[in-house]
Amino acid sequence: MSNPSNESVITRKDLMKVFWRSLRLLGSFNFERMQGLGYAFTMIPIIRKLYKTKEERSLALKRHLEFFNTAPWLSTFIFGITVAMEEENSKNKDFDVKSITAVKVGLMGPVAAIGDSLFWGTIRLIAAGIGASMTIKGNPLGIFLYAFLFNIPHYFCRYFGLFQGYKLGTKLLNKAMESGIMQKVTHGASIIGLMSIGAMTASMVKFSTPLQFGSGKGVVKVQEVLDQIFPAMLPLLFTFLIYFLLKRQVKVIYLIVGTLAFGVVAKTIGLM
Amino acid sequence: MLISALLIGLIAGFAWLDSRIFGDNMLGRPIVVAPLVGWVLGDFTTGLVVGGTLEIIFIGIVGVGATIPADVITGAVAGTVFAIVLGKGPEVAATLAVPISLFAVQLKNLAKVINSIWINKADKFAEEGNLSGIEWVHRGGYVVLFLAAFIPNFLVAYFGASISKSVINVIPTWLTEGLAAGGGLLTAIGFAMILQMILKKSLVPYFIGGFILSTYFNLTITGVTILGVLLVVIMNQIKNDRGIQHEQSF
Numbered sequence: 001m002s003n004p005s006n007e008s009v010i011t012r013k014d015l016m017k018v019f020w021r022s023l024r025l026l027g028s029f030n031f032e033r034m035q036g037l038g039y040a041f042t043m044i045p046i047i048r049k050l051y052k053t054k055e056e057r058s059l060a061l062k063r064h065l066e067f068f069n070t071a072p073w074l075s076t077f078i079f080g081i082t083v084a085m086e087e088e089n090s091k092n093k094d095f096d097v098k099s100i101t102a103v104k105v106g107l108m109g110p111v112a113a114i115g116d117s118l119f120w121g122t123i124r125l126i127a128a129g130i131g132a133s134m135t136i137k138g139n140p141l142g143i144f145l146y147a148f149l150f151n152i153p154h155y156f157c158r159y160f161g162l163f164q165g166y167k168l169g170t171k172l173l174n175k176a177m178e179s180g181i182m183q184k185v186t187h188g189a190s191i192i193g194l195m196s197i198g199a200m201t202a203s204m205v206k207f208s209t210p211l212q213f214g215s216g217k218g219v220v221k222v223q224e225v226l227d228q229i230f231p232a233m234l235p236l237l238f239t240f241l242i243y244f245l246l247k248r249q250v251k252v253i254y255l256i257v258g259t260l261a262f263g264v265v266a267k268t269i270g271l272m
Numbered sequence: 273m274l275i276s277a278l279l280i281g282l283i284a285g286f287a288w289l290d291s292r293i294f295g296d297n298m299l300g301r302p303i304v305v306a307p308l309v310g311w312v313l314g315d316f317t318t319g320l321v322v323g324g325t326l327e328i329i330f331i332g333i334v335g336v337g338a339t340i341p342a343d344v345i346t347g348a349v350a351g352t353v354f355a356i357v358l359g360k361g362p363e364v365a366a367t368l369a370v371p372i373s374l375f376a377v378q379l380k381n382l383a384k385v386i387n388s389i390w391i392n393k394a395d396k397f398a399e400e401g402n403l404s405g406i407e408w409v410h411r412g413g414y415v416v417l418f419l420a421a422f423i424p425n426f427l428v429a430y431f432g433a434s435i436s437k438s439v440i441n442v443i444p445t446w447l448t449e450g451l452a453a454g455g456g457l458l459t460a461i462g463f464a465m466i467l468q469m470i471l472k473k474s475l476v477p478y479f480i481g482g483f484i485l486s487t488y489f490n491l492t493i494t495g496v497t498i499l500g501v502l503l504v505v506i507m508n509q510i511k512n513d514r515g516i517q518h519e520q521s522f
Binding site: 022023024026027028029030031032033036037038040041044047048053054055056057058061062065072073116117120121122124125126127128129130131132133134135136137138139140142143146147150151154158184188190191192193194195196197198199200201202203204205206207230231232235236238239240242243245246247252253255256257259260261262263264265266267268272 | 324
């Protein structure tokens with residue numbers, strides 16, 4: 001599948017170098033350029049092969065040292081495209097080098113959005129939910145299940161993303177956008193992710209109340225009444241409350257501290 | 273204690289490097305780190321249970337983008353040390369670990385500030401077209417990041433046992449019980465953070481649907497997920513079938 005056309009200088013071996021280096025994309029992560037230095041580091045085997053003069057190498061390095069930040073698991077897709085563009089640039093004197101930066105800047109946001117919702121929001125969430133519910137009962141298999149559930153799709157996408165990105169160069173981008181494949185994948189992943197979060201909210205957010213009114217035969221247990229209306233209503237309401245506070249730009253750290261304080265108060269007054 | 277503290281520091285260092293130089297395989301998470309720490313301290317099972325508990329508390333907290341609200345690795349180390357030393361159950365230990373993880377994250381942010389020094393060097397090497405120079409400054413970043421995880425966790429492991437024992441005697445029961453109750457609610461923050469990212473109005477029924485499948489039908493998370501996958505596949509087929517009929521009618 002990595003069968004570049006006869007005229008191409010970049011071989012499968014070169015692309016595999018990019019693949020291995022892409023694992024270290026965040027190795028020098030910093031607030032100034034984020035993954036910028038890591039991007040240049042990953043492109044170096046390609047730069048070394050395509051450009052022989054000091055000036056050419058200097059320009060290529062500067063291009064790739066610029067600010068960059070995306071989802072690491074899908075980063076190879078952008079690497080594949082930029083490798084194809086650098087190759088084209090080394091052959092074609094009329095090539096507009098600005099387009100390389102433009103493609104990187106244009107892609108890092110959407111790829112981050114897809115990568116975060118697919119890998120972080122969906123696959124990892126499900127893997128962690130299933131794995132943790134096993135280890136909590138003392139079953140070590142949960143660790144391995146967790147690691148494999150996340151990493152099989154991860155390496156599948158990392159590997160094929162690179163070669164597909166390279167093979168189709170910039171063409172892929174337009175194609176994928178036109179056919180709506182990207183939106184379809186994100187939409188489908190969101191549905192699966194939301195259903196699992198729904199199930200996890202019900203089983204993992206621990207909120208029930210021991211409150212009761214009256215005594216003897218006439219006792220009314222509040223939790224029983226709530227369960228008859230809608231089981232696990234309190235965890236759901238609490239999650240929605242946090243969701244709306246987040247939407248109102250309340251900082252996560254305040255929410256964490258506030259939740260712990262709420263727990264202390266609620267426990268003390270007998271609400272929880 | 274020194275040797276196990278050093279080992280725990282190493283585990284934490286590599287746990288963070290997993291997301292930095294090993295491809296972000298999500299191995300730097302409580303579910304993986306806590307059992308390893310438990311194993312070093314001679315109580316693998318407690319590590320497993322604390323790992324699962326903390327994984328759920330921190331389920332929405334991952335280093336996505338530039339900033340993370342909590343350092344889950346230090347949280348996992350502290351939680352495991354507390355659970356083994358104090359013996360007050362995983363929930364209490366995990367909840368005590370949360371404030372530490374909020375504090376420890378500052379050190380990681382500091383490392384990301386310090387790493388900017390490599391950028392200046394890199395710009396100079398780029399000017400000279402020096403490829404191996406760039407490679408070396410990038411590797412310099414590994415050292416800074418590794419130390420930012422190694423140092424706090426070595427300290428937590430080395431001093432955590434003695435300090436936490438004296439601290440826990442001072443903390444009244446109502447506070448630890450209350451914190452544990454609050455800890456059971458922290459998971460909601462994680463879910464809300466993920467919802468904020470992927471929830472749209474049109475998708476609310478799927479969230480509620482998953483919730484109801486769990487409460488009314490007692491399905492496990494795996495069961496609900498499998499149903500979700502099937503649902504997406506079926507809906508896709510219906511869409512495609514309609515598309516074909518639509519084309520044929522022309």
